[in-house]
Amino acid sequence: MSNQKQSPLWLTTENPAIIFENTEVGRLKKEVWDASEEEIDSILKEYEVPSPPELGKPGSYIQTTIRQRVIEGRRKNDIVIIPLGSTEKHGRYMNSGMDTFMVTQIAEAVRRYTAKQGRAVNLALSPVNYGAHPYHHIGMAGTVNIPQNVIRDLLVYVMLGLWNDGFRKQIFINNHGQLWALESALHEFMYRYQLPGIFQVLDWHRAVREFFGPTGKPDSMETDFVHADESEASLALLTFPQGMVDLSLAEDTQMKGYLPDGHFDRSVEPLHRPHRWSEGEGHAPIELSSQPEGAVGKPSLANARKAKRPVAAILKYLTLVVDQILEVFPPGKLPPVEEVSLRKAKDMEPYLKEPESEGWIPVYGLPRIGF
Numbered sequence: 001m002s003n004q005k006q007s008p009l010w011l012t013t014e015n016p017a018i019i020f021e022n023t024e025v026g027r028l029k030k031e032v033w034d035a036s037e038e039e040i041d042s043i044l045k046e047y048e049v050p051s052p053p054e055l056g057k058p059g060s061y062i063q064t065t066i067r068q069r070v071i072e073g074r075r076k077n078d079i080v081i082i083p084l085g086s087t088e089k090h091g092r093y094m095n096s097g098m099d100t101f102m103v104t105q106i107a108e109a110v111r112r113y114t115a116k117q118g119r120a121v122n123l124a125l126s127p128v129n130y131g132a133h134p135y136h137h138i139g140m141a142g143t144v145n146i147p148q149n150v151i152r153d154l155l156v157y158v159m160l161g162l163w164n165d166g167f168r169k170q171i172f173i174n175n176h177g178q179l180w181a182l183e184s185a186l187h188e189f190m191y192r193y194q195l196p197g198i199f200q201v202l203d204w205h206r207a208v209r210e211f212f213g214p215t216g217k218p219d220s221m222e223t224d225f226v227h228a229d230e231s232e233a234s235l236a237l238l239t240f241p242q243g244m245v246d247l248s249l250a251e252d253t254q255m256k257g258y259l260p261d262g263h264f265d266r267s268v269e270p271l272h273r274p275h276r277w278s279e280g281e282g283h284a285p286i287e288l289s290s291q292p293e294g295a296v297g298k299p300s301l302a303n304a305r306k307a308k309r310p311v312a313a314i315l316k317y318l319t320l321v322v323d324q325i326l327e328v329f330p331p332g333k334l335p336p337v338e339e340v341s342l343r344k345a346k347d348m349e350p351y352l353k354e355p356e357s358e359g360w361i362p363v364y365g366l367p368r369i370g371f
Contacts, residue, residue: 086131087296089142103175155185196342211310229297
């Protein structure tokens with residue numbers, strides 16, 4: 001029997017409630033967790049956070065880039081990040097486009113960093129600026145609720161169009177409570193078209209949940225992440241241009257429910273409760289009745305310092321995702337057709353060619369085999 005000491009499965013922290021899996025992902029998070037505030041500032045500087053929004057900047061998004069440059073960039077990095085937001089009331093102190101602006105700021109920071117590596121990740125303008133919503137958002141002024149089947153079909157066709165243009169590694173980054181609709185879109189796309197590629201949907205706050213809520217660190221949040229609260233206000237103060245947040249108008253609120261607490265978790269699922277927040281209705285009043293202010297929590301506690309560590313964590317994590325995908329599947333390479341679909345590799349050859357190259361056939365001519 002070997003006496004060699006085995007590596008631990010989990011990496012502990014000074015906070016007994018926070019542990020990280022001993023994988024490359026977990027070790028990366030642990031490094032951010034252990035980093036000094038000066039080191040966190042250094043990480044943010046590498047990603048040029050904060051920076052002005054790039055929604056209209058030439059060369060930032062596929063839609064704002066000269067076509068020839070898009071093709072050249074895709075040959076170096078064929079991953080595309082698609083940010084997803086909403087139009088939703090976030091209290092009188094915040095703008096209703098908070099979800100969209102926040103997620104685009106994150107995506108743009110990753111693009112800036114990977115551009116310095118000579119292989120900038122591609123960004124697609126958000127196809128969802130008006131999102132799907134849970135039922136309890138019904139009737140809120142400032143919230144525009146789109147039926148989830150509309151969101152699903154929109155994303156299916158966005159995925160198909162991007163795939164047809166050679167962007168066959170797609171990461172949707174979500175910044176809004178609509179995860180079930182996004183997961184449905186991803187699986188519907190696969191059932192309908194059965195195309196090889198890398199397809200991911202990421203709720204970014206949940207990806208780095210350890211950095212939200214009370215952690216015991218000097219730069220910690222004081223409350224658990226819910227909605228338009230300390231966490232979201234802090235994120236906006238760090239990354240948004242001046243004039244998009246006015247904390248003098250912030251109104252703190254209390255959550256209300258009919259049942260004893262302990263069943264339904266908070267937004268990033270920090271408490272390991274039996275239910276996600278989205279897995280029920282009727283156990284609490286709708287938002288219009290209980291929190292008409294549009295904030296659920298204490299935005300008055302917000303400051304930009306508290307947002308730095310979670311933002312550093314998500315930027316480092318997304319960079320790791322990009323690096324690991326490209327390591328396994330360099331530009332132009334995909335998972336084997338017959339291992340990820342019921343299609344035959346020979347039949348797929350012309351559709352898998354680089355768009356507009358000799359012998360290429362648009363995917364729209366591919367016979368459907370799904371249902």
